[in-house]
Amino acid sequence: MSMAKERMEAPGAAGHGHPKHLAHHFSDPAQQKDSAKLGMWIFLLTEVLLFGGLFCAYAVYRAWNPEIFHNGHAFLNTTRGTVNTLVLITSSLTVALAIRFLQMDNRRAAAANLAATLALAGTFLVIKYFEYAHKFHEGQLPGKFYTFQGMEGTNPHVFFSVYFLMTGLHGIHVLVGMGVITWVLARTLRNHFSAEYYTPVELTGLYWHLVDLIWIFLFPLFYLVG
């Protein structure tokens, strides 16, 4: 019985003098942070491959129907696309600034930058909403829902199928990102983070940069393809 007690206590030396955020199975905060970052990078890799399937579909259908992609891009609003690109790039800057301010222990500035990121992400979605609403109105829709009459070429709906699939999946990622940013913003405001510990914000930043980067590929592929 006494031996059993020893067993319970011996290696579980965590507790005294350890930071609150250090999980018991890590030996030090650096190991924990490295693990979290490696895990996030691997997750981002899976995201790239998830979108990779759609980029592949894009390549196949554009190679088969170059005229449709050329004609289709004329119906996208390049101004709105450009503004959205700038909005997302700026949001990448603000999220990076938030991390930098946390490293300098400036929680107020960090929170302000996270809030700005959130606002920019919202702006992106609002602009996207107006773009989508216009296409719904015109009947420029995927597959069997396509009713638009003003575009030349066979199977013009293919362009809009691929467009809605890729920008839609990207939009879902923006929404998820907004949820996560809200969560780290709330935790920042509750003083959960400091120069010693800000891993969740850093991981959120990594994710957000990827969402930004995917849009940077989507924008020329759809809006500037002509």
Add this chain to the structure above:
Amino acid sequence: MAEATAVNYLNATRGWKSWLLTLDHKRIAILYMAAIAVFFFVGGVLAMLIRLELLHPGRDLVGADTYNKLFTLHGAIMIFLFIIPGVPAILGNFLLPLMLGARDVAFPRLNLASWYIFMLGSLFALYSIVAGAADTGWTFYTPYSTQTDTSVISMTLGAFILGFSSIFTGLNFIVTIHKLRLPGMTWYRMPLFVWSMYATAIIQVLATPVLGITLLLLVIERVAGIGIFDPAMGGDPVLYQHFFWFYSHPAVYIMILPGMGIVSELITAHAHKKIFGYKAVAYSSLGIAFVSFLVWGHHMFVSGQSELAAMLFSFLTFFVGIPSGIKVFNWVTTLYRGSIKLTTPMLYALSFLFLFSIGGFTGIMLGALAVDVHVHDTYFIVAHFHYVMMGGTVIAFLGGLHHWWPKMFGRMYNEPWAKVACALIFVGFNVTFGSQFLLGLHGMPRRYYNYLDQYQPLHAFSTFGSWILGAGFVIMAIYLIHSLARGRRAGSNPWRALTLEWETPSPPPTENFPFTPSLAHGPYDYDRVIPVNVEPGGRAVRPEVVS
């Protein structure tokens, strides 16, 4: 009665909540084991029904439509709910931290979440059984899968969700292996099971997202008719096949690599011999993982892909034989002059060598274009992949299950009965599937409900085999469950093995090691270390290094 009161991970806390909310990798492994055992039973019963129906031409038991659903569900359940999660989620989860001397996996909460995601996905998949069951085959090929009125959506959504579980497990393992190794445990001092888990995890992480997007596209195609795989709307059904096999071929190695890792451990531990060519075995796992991404087109030789592509895929397919051959030769060489004990795990390891080699060689045959076109979609294919998947992975899994059973539950199974079950499974397997090679060569197409009279003797032979196989599994279930309560108590190291998990008591305490683990020797140093077995309740002793 010291051993009866010893605190271990099984009795440290009590109540169903302590299990369903556990973050302990060992308990999560047991949760997976319970769920996967149920799915394996369901998939096995479906297989027995399929074989029973095929005993005679025409209707024996069920109608043609039901038969289509039976083989679809058998395939989908065995692949997505049993064999892909099987070894990594059960043995991998349980052993990886123990083998590395770690306290847990890198992300314990993610680990528990992946079990819940797994259960959610399996609910979707099982729901399709009551909701009219998909009848597309487990590959869900378009255009049929977009047109059939059976419940393809719930099945594919299930597989989509299960993919996330697989990705999170793989991600967890990669980070654990990179960051949580014991000080002093360099890459070349890791057990080979860990290397194979690493290679498996890489494939899980890189391939599964592509399946995710593919199944998502299939669901959207069915729901919204976007026409992405529909030729009438400018889409391409062959693109679906490319997408599907870009995941599903590497997935075959998600299934076999863990089995190979198990065999490396079984052969060294039960022959008490240092592994022959450690680095060759380790790197061949990574080699298989790499090549696995380059060969998917060999599933599509008759799909209308270009001849050049077919030739390249055929050529690349042969490369898989190189790392696989390296492994088999190294295992056999390891056995040479070892002190081989014919324990049940060793019997399974030897069965694996035999059956996997047959599966592998027929795979090389199928990689050759002319042979493949000839036997395409016949029972030859069915026999080939069952020799690799069941004769390889399942046999290795059963060997691993017996090998680590005393570690997981602290009790020995009944060795004589285990040998009987092993013999029945080996014989039953060869009767069931060996005959299918002949059926295939004689032209019996796969997935057919009815057949010509000339195939009846071989079909009957195969069905008899399935009964022998089934009997083996029933016996195994009985003695394993019996051993949980009545089995002889196992010491810390009943096999006198040298990997780190055998230094801690059986079953291990919640924190894995009752002392701070350290590395005094490599995982296979049988030439210079005498392993010790600490009887239940005894004080922990470190193995003795003699030179």
